[in-house]
Amino acid sequence: MRLVTFNILHGRSLRDGQVDTGRLAEAVRRLDPDVLALQEVDRAQARSHHADLTEVAATAMGAVDQRFVPALAGTPGAAWARPSDPDDPGSAAYGVSLLSRYPATAWRVLHLPWVARGFPLLRRFPTRFGMHHEEPRAAVIGRFETPDGPLTVATTHLTFVPGLAHLQLLRLRRALADVAGPVVLMGDLNLAGRQPELVTGYRSLGRRPTMPAGRPARQIDHVLLRGRLGRVRAVENPEQELSDHRPLVVELGPRQG
Template sequence: MGAMSLRLATFNVQHGRMPDGRVDPPFLAAAVSTLRADVVALQEVDRGQVRSAGADLAALVAQAMGAADHRYVPAVVGRVEPRRAAPGQAPGDDDPALALAPLAQATGPALLPAAGRVLRSRAGRAAARAYLGTWVSRRRARGDEPDDVPAYGIALISRYPVRQWRQVRLPLGSPWLFGRLQLGTDQPRVAVCAVVETPDGPLTVVTTHLSSGSTWNQTQLRWLAERLRGAPRPLVLMGDLNLRGSVPTELTGWRDLVEIDTYPRHRPWIGIDHVLVDDVAPAVGEPIDPGAPHPGGRVHSLAPARAVDLGISDHCAVVVDVRLGPPRP
């Protein structure tokens, strides 16, 4: 019997945000299921957040896919936004986003006067306190939090059984004092790894969401690649790496199956979502995870990767069909 095809997908879901600003968890789950992927990597995933109706987005997608296994890994725990109107409801006069709108819209020399006007109003001061309370309530996730804790992170979902799961916490782009007080703009970053039992043998699949707006993401990718040296091969790393074009390949030496632009969704002109492949058998004497075989199989791309507009999020989903073959001679 010949090797079967395997469909991989990665999607930065922007917590299920629709073009009109609403968040629609059922629409997100249904949209991802239309990809008919066997393994899906998700980034910017909410769990128990007010802005996404308190939904467990990863669980909803897994259910819609008929997945055999999935794992949600938070990067941040706690509320990411103040309590406000539920999705689909009109905001009240005390909605903090409305009170701070003049400040959010101001730029350049107009910024300080706008801040003064906002903070002189009772609603503006209440909104500032609400956002400050949210800021200090969040903390860097440890990875052992209960499922009922609000969180924001990444997820990996598989229609095939998963033999082994592993989390990797990445270097911080912004300091978090004692893991609780954020002293910068960047959130913590994390990766989740799974050894998936496909019909043609095990495949290590990893997803992550790297920092944006700086070169720190390059440090994180190199650091992650080093931590994955001992993982079983073949290995696929999928996700929003916030690195353009060939930079991820140059940093890791791995093949990239994505050669298309994926962001922004409505008119893509930047390629920052990637599917990297490392299917080189480990060198003799290279350390490996205990009990984890290295088949060294080859990942063959069956067609060019596709960017799919699902009508939700600010990213396109990326889909690529592959098959697992024997190692290179």
């Protein structure tokens, strides 16, 4: 089983500043995931040619089930609002996606704590001080029938605001607490090193730097496990032709016992 998490920067390349859906599809084909978690995903946005990037990735990997969950409706950095419930599948949105070659038996959407009003913030990467207007954050949880039995997978993109990211991760941990069987949590958690393990009690399946893409120095993209799966065979962070992150790839052998 190949588990992949990738913050795709809405498919944009830092080399030419362009969004090329063919380039995204080729990256997904090369990564060859069985379960794929994507963050910073566009749907019907002008900047990404009004494409459904989840559908582009699903076709490329041969997914049998997929779910896009908007964190916001509209365009990040411009006019946006919290998404309506239920979501309008034809409207412009931005969020996270979970895709699988295994059939899904259940889906769940979780909206995470956020701060609706602007507040002063000192950012570290890059270092600057100013008013910050936080975007809503969401998680999608899927339960899949795999050759090794049922597997629950969650993905999210947490805030970079100190403290608030920990609160969001705790909320996600509570939501998964009663789930039976193995649980994988993967995504851009905006927390470096072992912080996600310490907050969740899960264990990391792969330690590789993922940010910045050209010369990665720190890991903020994670694949974490609660419970038992197969042995880790390989961990990779291959550079792609898009995004400011590298994907994190974890390959697992068959489940033992």
